[in-house]
Amino acid sequence: MKHLEQQLRALRSSGRKALVPYFVAGLTPDWIQHVEAAVLAGADAVEIGVPFSDPMIDGVVIQEGVLRSLEAGTTLDSVCKDLSSLSTHVPLVAMTYYNIFFHYGLERAAGKIAASGLSGAIVPDLTIEESSDWRVACDAHDLANVFIVAPSSTPDRVALLAPASEGFCYASARMAVTGRAADEGDAKRVVGEVRAISDVPVYVGIGIGTPEQAREASMVSDGVIVGTALVQLILDGGDVHAIEDFIGSFRRAIDIAPVSA
Amino acid sequence: MSESSFMSSPDARGHFGEFGGRFVPEALMPACLELESAFRDAWADAAFQHEYRTVLKEFGGRPTPVTPLPRLSERLGLELYAKREDLAHTGSHKINNVVGQTLLTKRMGKTRVIAETGAGQHGVATATAAARFGLECTVYMGEVDTKRQVLNVFRMELLGATVVPVTSGSRTLKDAVNEAMREWVSCVNDTHYCLGSVMGPHPFPWMVRELQSIIGIEASAQLHDMGVGTPDLVVACVGGGSNAAGVFAGFANTSARLVGVEAAGGSAVGMGSPGVLHGMKSLLIQDEFGQIEEAHSISAGLDYPGIGPEHAFLATSGRAEYQAIGDDEVLGALKVLSELEGIIPALETAHAVAWIMKEAGGAIPKGSKVLLNLSGRGDKDVAQVREILRAEG
CATH class of the missing domain: 3.40.50.1100 (Rossmann fold)
Structure with a gap:
């Protein structure tokens, strides 16, 4: 079992729901301090978004964040260099599109991010059918490759994805790109389908924009991923204190959620 | 293979x-x-x-004809034919x-x-x-x-x-x-x-290649009926590559040379490298970090930083060749085809015409039988062409 999954299983065993914020790496010069603020305020793991020019599954807010980061000159190498100044005890998971790793060289990319302290990766446009080369590279560097299960995933696909997902399984709460949503989505059903097949921790993302939504999603899962609302806060000029307040409000909301079965 | x-x-x-x-x-x-x-x-x-x-017959206007291009043929020393997708409903393939x-x-x-x-x-x-x-x-x-x-x-x-x-x-x-x-x-x-x-x-x-293969299948039969037989070259413009794929499909297993003509500012074969975008692995124009770059072309239809994956395969396997034509060569070709043959081609198609004009007697030996896929009509472009010609005086 990959190290990331051991950590996240231990977290679950401790009775704590995972709070996983997503940051666009390089969005501001002090983005590393933003990550540290989030950890201080109660994040259990952090998704490090490496910007790609064509973010197919991201909504307008993250698109804007990615564009700004690219304009500032962010690259995979610069992200890894920045991470060397990050001091944190929580696991870090890369989130980016496949071309970034493919172009860098799969083996070289896996080695690079592992050496920079990342222990997992989410590649939303890499289907399980095309993933074998990347997973070999991940295995060589103890990187956990996280798969996403969608509301549209058929039972035979859940049966492929859930056992293959390492670290945690990303349950997409709705059929939408990243962004805010009004409804609670399909989180409960999707998580249930994964749990019927695998005991890997299951985290809910896509459309978790408020502490209340996070609380509800955490009640049916092992953790929540918060991206767009946080990126919006930073795009609007939010500083480390604003980020601490933001993450703190999510922390409190999911900590008062009753422990689910 | x-x-x-x-x-x-x-x-x-x-x-x-x-x-x-x-x-x-x-x-x-x-x-x-x-x-x-x-x-x-x-x-x-x-x-x-x-x-x-x-x-496609009753609504789409198929089959589209194959038209000999006698005056341009004479000028270039070639035997040119055009598959007239410009005559299909909505003006293109x-x-x-x-x-x-x-x-x-x-x-x-x-x-x-x-x-x-x-x-x-x-x-x-x-x-x-x-x-x-x-x-x-x-x-x-x-x-x-x-x-x-x-x-x-x-x-x-x-x-x-x-x-x-x-x-x-x-x-x-x-x-x-x-x-x-x-x-x-x-x-x-x-x-x-x-x-x-x-x-x-x-x-x-x-x-999409299967749905467009009707172009090549028709053209092959039409050239045979006209007594022309198999052409020496089949030439088509390529953005994503659907008209080229369609016409190539009718000749892929013949002796014909297959030539795709890209816009120089969007030449995924000439300037690109393997990458993943829009759901496919193909040849893409990208920077050293794998960020996709913008293509630039006088014709919006060729303004795409990638190429269909089957074209990437045909290019790397050598079955088809891909050439690039710059913006400055396109308008001349459009004018020549208009004046000599009474056909105003789309700017996209004019890239293929320009390559034939440029290589006649060079990469295309004199006397060659050449099938041009005339993928679209130029009506949509006339305002833009007029502006450019005016600006050039």
């Missing part, structure tokens, strides 16, 4: 050699699998084939694809189509087929392109479609594809994404 198997089916996961495949969010995988299954089933169904061909995909949409029980468009040709064709078959239609078009192609926006609206200007990224075709993909995620249950070229995730590159 033996020559006889070129342009047959991709492998079970949609690969043409190392290219193709499926690189999409999991949310879209079930739809891609459903579409593949539906197309396989339909394409093997004689009733579907009959309906597709009947609609795009109708072949959209008729097939809208019939398939109905067969799958979906009620709405979405599409991306660059110059507007595929958007107009999709809006046309959607109107004909009573489907709701939304077209995503880069904001820059909506301004460059105001009349095509109006045409789509006349046909009852909604045109959504895309303001993300470079606001051109590649961003329109991203936006259509994003939209498809949220409405995949009742909506088919009518992709306009031989690109995207499997089955699109294969399906």
